[in-house]
Amino acid sequence: MKSDLIELIDKHEIISFDIFDTLLLRPYLCPTDLFEHMERLFNIKGFKKARIEAENKARKQLNVKEEITIDDIYSLIEPTLNKFKIDEIELEKKLIIPNHEMVDIFDIAKSKKKKVIITSDMYLPKDVIEFLLSKNGIYGYDELYLSSDIGKQKIKSLFPYILEKEKIVPEKLLHIGDNEKSDYLKPVSLGCDAFLYHKISELFLLKNSKAEKFYKQNKNLEASIFLMSLALFNHNNSEISYEERFGYEYAGLAYLVFSNWI
Numbered sequence: 001m002k003s004d005l006i007e008l009i010d011k012h013e014i015i016s017f018d019i020f021d022t023l024l025l026r027p028y029l030c031p032t033d034l035f036e037h038m039e040r041l042f043n044i045k046g047f048k049k050a051r052i053e054a055e056n057k058a059r060k061q062l063n064v065k066e067e068i069t070i071d072d073i074y075s076l077i078e079p080t081l082n083k084f085k086i087d088e089i090e091l092e093k094k095l096i097i098p099n100h101e102m103v104d105i106f107d108i109a110k111s112k113k114k115k116v117i118i119t120s121d122m123y124l125p126k127d128v129i130e131f132l133l134s135k136n137g138i139y140g141y142d143e144l145y146l147s148s149d150i151g152k153q154k155i156k157s158l159f160p161y162i163l164e165k166e167k168i169v170p171e172k173l174l175h176i177g178d179n180e181k182s183d184y185l186k187p188v189s190l191g192c193d194a195f196l197y198h199k200i201s202e203l204f205l206l207k208n209s210k211a212e213k214f215y216k217q218n219k220n221l222e223a224s225i226f227l228m229s230l231a232l233f234n235h236n237n238s239e240i241s242y243e244e245r246f247g248y249e250y251a252g253l254a255y256l257v258f259s260n261w262i
Contacts, residue, residue: 005105005195008174012193014166015109016145018177019120019129021199023106023138025099025232026092029201029215029224036221038084038091050078051088055123066156067147070123089128098136100236102197105176110140119162119175121147121154121182154182159190204231 009015017023020031028034035048054077058068061076074085109116118141122129126149133141145162152158154177163170170191177183177197184196204227205212211230215223 002101002105005176006108008193008195009105009109009112009114012114012174013172014115014117014168014174016117016119016162016173016175017102017106017141018175018179018183018197019118019122019133021099021178022176022183022197023099023102023118024096024132024136025200027095027097027225027228028221029205029228029231033221033224034088034091034095038088040221041091042084042087044081044084047081047084050081065151066153066158067121067151068123069148070125073123089124092124093128093131093135096132096136098138099200102176103136103138106138106141115166116141117143117145117162117166119145119154119158119177121158123148125149154179155186159187159192163190163192200235201228201231204234 020026026034028037032048032052035051038051039045039047051073055068055073057076058072061072062068070085070089074082106116118133118138120129126144126146129146130144133139133144143166145158145165147153147158150158150161152161159175163173166173170187171193173187173192174195175183175187175192176195178199180196184194187194205215211227215227
């Protein structure tokens, strides 16, 4: 993958990176597990359901804008839960980690004197995203195009907006991201080049049928965090021996099952 990406980078003037599941990672298999984590941390029963419903409601009420903000979401949540907006942001800041594989590619693009931009669909504010990038060693990008800041989504008009702002023909832009529709098919349809980066969690479950079966039977926060940690371990340690991998993958699953049982 790395050599293919470097070859693509060499052919383009502007290199665009997605953020979540590309440059940055959450410690869960499913992003909404963050809300269940909050529900437990702050003892707020029903928060996950209420938070998801508020976001869905906010998206249905979109008018001129294509994207919502976290303020839009919390304006529609039960008033007693509104104060947890700050806690959600702080938990994101605390838990998000870099995807070293893609940060390396990001640094290579910069070293080649390419114009590097970051393009993301996200409801968090721009200053929070800038903090997350900086905290995780992602510096020196030329521009941050954020849907919550601009009011445009990748699947709709964000890429045309970027092409106009950058005053560049589509063929000179390469976008790298994990969502097939918004990170690959959309830019390609406009004449840009794109590289579909497969999610670490999805690749892990695809290659590990026992882990996939376990998750289907145990869709809870513990399993989500544990399996994501296994996915990251495998991703970052592809050279380890079968014996070591067996210990992490199978002994670990057995221990989690036993822990839940007792």
